[in-house]
Amino acid sequence: MYRRILLLLSLCFAGLVQAQQAVRLESPDKLLQLKLSLSESGEIRYDLTKSGVRVLEPSTLGIVMKEHNFSQGMKLLSASDPLLVKDDYQMVNAKKSNIHYEAKQLIVSFANAEGKQMDIIFRLSADGLAFRYYFPWVNQEQVIEREATSFHFSTAARAWLQPMSKAKEGWNHTYPSYEEHYEQDIPAGTMPPFHSGWVFPALFKTNAIWALITEAGVDEHYCASRLINDSLSSIYRIGMPDPKEVYTGGGYLPVNNQPWYTPWRIIAVGSLKSIMESTLGTDLARPNVLKDISFVKPGKASWSWINSKDENITFQEQRKYIDYAANMHWQYCLIDVDWDTKIGYDSIKFLSDYAAKKNVGIILWYNSAGDWNTVEYHPKNRLLTHEDRVNEFSRIQGMGIKGIKVDFFGGDGQSVMKYYLDILKDAAAYQLLVNFHGATLPRGWHRTYPNLVSAEAVLGMEMVTFSQHHADVQANHCAMLPFTRNAYDPMDFTPMNLNKLTHSQCTRKTSAAFELALSVLFLSGIQHYAESPEGMAEVPDDVKNFLRTLPDHWDDVTFIDGYPGKYVVIARRSGKHWYVAGINGDTTERKMNLDLAFFKKGKATLYTEGRNGALFSKDEFNVSKEKKRDLMLPANGGFVIVLE
Structure with missing residues (x-):
């Protein structure tokens, strides 16, 4: 009552x-x-x-x-x-x-x-x-x-x-x-x-x-x-x-x-x-629920599949990409589809040991699928239950594997959401990093489960290798992503093809400077780069050194200028250094007026469009003397400025 x-x-x-x-x-x-x-x-x-x-x-x-x-x-x-x-x-x-x-x-x-x-x-x-x-x-x-x-x-x-x-x-x-x-x-x-x-x-x-x-x-x-x-x-x-x-x-x-x-x-x-x-x-995401996140180390990775596709998932090719990652001081190498039969668990263990001596960790690809798609790529059906995951994760942890890439999920239903989270929980128990592909937007899961280092959920660089239409509109598409898909959640676009696409009938329309800018503009816990060892060999040493020392995570961000689908300029800070990156996603050239006084730095190094057939041009200047910088970016062009 x-x-x-x-x-x-x-x-x-x-x-x-x-x-x-x-x-x-x-x-x-x-x-x-x-x-x-x-x-x-x-x-x-x-x-x-x-x-x-x-x-x-x-x-x-x-x-x-x-x-x-x-x-x-x-x-x-x-x-x-x-x-x-x-x-x-x-x-x-x-x-x-x-x-x-x-x-x-x-x-x-x-x-x-x-x-x-x-x-x-x-x-x-x-x-x-x-x-x-x-x-x-x-x-x-x-x-x-x-x-x-x-x-x-x-x-x-x-x-x-x-x-x-x-x-x-x-x-x-x-x-x-x-x-x-x-x-x-x-x-x-x-x-x-x-x-x-x-x-x-x-x-x-x-x-x-x-x-x-x-x-x-x-x-x-x-x-x-x-x-x-x-x-x-x-x-x-x-x-x-x-x-x-x-x-x-x-x-x-x-x-x-x-x-x-x-x-x-x-x-x-x-x-x-x-x-x-x-x-x-x-x-607004749930805070971290993992007791131990000492194994969660962001970084950069080499990856053969984006350029050499299925037929080159071989022992020798993956060893070459491990050497490539080591030479670039990158922390990871991703081995993609069908590795379980084309290379085999025993040889993967050998590659993992070989990579560890070079301070490189191996990430392995998996097909998530039960019966929700007809993709034949494998390993398949090894993550479907808790018991399956314990068996597989304990096995690859014992091989020294650092992470997994899980592909081809079944959509956005409640039971699929539970499947994603079950994978993250079980992977964390075996200190494995996780990258979801063919997947949903992470929606802040990387705070709750810090071992989620990235997710695709984007029309990424691989599409540029499949279709000339996608290559033709890549710059516009990339100029949309910081405002939308990548605003909060890590995004595995697999960016940065600096030289040219291989094993593809498509011609990349963006400049090398545009591609370099994506290494700063796009956020991903592990950034899987779309350049091959052969392509990187054609890149000037100063740009290679830039990529060797590029930070693995960021401390702060400042939006400088931009408009969705047209252009974007963002500054990111790591420690005492600022990195300013911009791209022109429009079909005409754009003049950019950069006011750098905010950064209160001295030495600045600019990487932008190459001249006379070169991939890049480089310019050094003093910000304390030259607080403003005007750049004329061609369509599909870009730049990076490092402020020390």
Whole structure:
């Protein structure tokens, strides 16, 4: 009886609050404002403004379970006092090494028509909004059928979005794998070409303010989601995966039988500089759960497959690439498909021992697949169960192997998410680094499981070797990725072909200086480079030395200039040295006016477009005397400046 009276009083209070005012929250700098309200039908709505300018029109919130509806008929129970939340953490696989997060938190509790409770936890920081749902009463299996979460943009908004491909289509039924070109500067409301939605991160510009939408904190109970919209509607909603995107025998919808936190929905807001320097994608991820991360060492790797393909996965070729990595002072060498039969476990052990003497660690490729695709590459079916993984991981750990590359996953369903995380947990127990390919966006997993050093989830350099169309538009595509795919999560684009493509009918259209810039612009815990030993032999010694001493991780980032798909200039710091890299992704030359006074450094070395047939030109100057530098970059061109 006492609880019933309390509930009635709280519902009366909620009605009073509804009638008098909405719930509001401000960011710590008071520039972002969140407003939360209920419609007459009990639909939860929120809107977001930046300095008084609307970013999102009133948008909906809510969850629909199989047996419980939390999207209509909702009543406000209570709203907490705003709480300042702070977090300091370290990363060795991100745009910054020491990260400080600060946000105002608000927890708002609602009840549905049954009286069941749903909390929404909001966090508003200087660089954006994050929120997630919490169900404290769950104690038996519940299934979420859909989210009512939406993002309502102005009809005048523009968007830069990657389409989600259709499940189980494409080469050997391996879609979706986040490997499509971006639709750029399109009107909000444009329908996706494959009618399967849009992938995260999704970039919008509305009222001269940029917004980047993504998610973090996806665990084994939830699926990975996407954005979907109706024809000509500028309202984007959270969408669930295709029912075919499952681990064999598993489900695709979120399922849980205990008190339940859903993933964070994240909207980074502000200028391009604010978004490019934001760390929200890891700020909201679950903190590191591994007890020992001493084995997690970022670095660079040689890799034969990108140039010499399947037929050269041989003992001699891989030994050559180990020597190449050692000569370049790179820490790893990746041995790709079919190594188990073309080389064999015993000879891989010999190569691993040989590499260890040269301070090079071996990474081995695996096919993830059960029956979710028809790819014949192997080793296959050796990671499907915990017992399989223990047997394989203990074996290769005993061989001195440092990491695995696991390819061709089954999509974004809940059971596939669990499979990803099970691999990460078991790999960590055997001190193995992990690189996912043919995979989903990591969504901050590299903070939770630092042994996740990279993931593909991108139309990468290999596509440039397959199709001249991809080679023709590579520069534009690369100029999109720092603003979207690589904004928060490590990306295994496998960049930097400095000389020329081999074993390919395609002609690379980017310059050597453009390719060199990608070694700084793109973020990956292990960067697998697309240059061959023969190609590197043609590179000037000063550029080779640059690549020998290039940092393996970064301490800080500064966005200097750029526009999605057009051009980008980013500075990254390691220790006391700054590296400034830029590329021109446009079809015409671009003049870049660089103000270097911020860096307060003396000696600077510029690597840019070669002259008279040379791959590069090099120029040294003093920043204290020459604080500004004008560069004229050709289409598909680039540069790197090292500030000491």
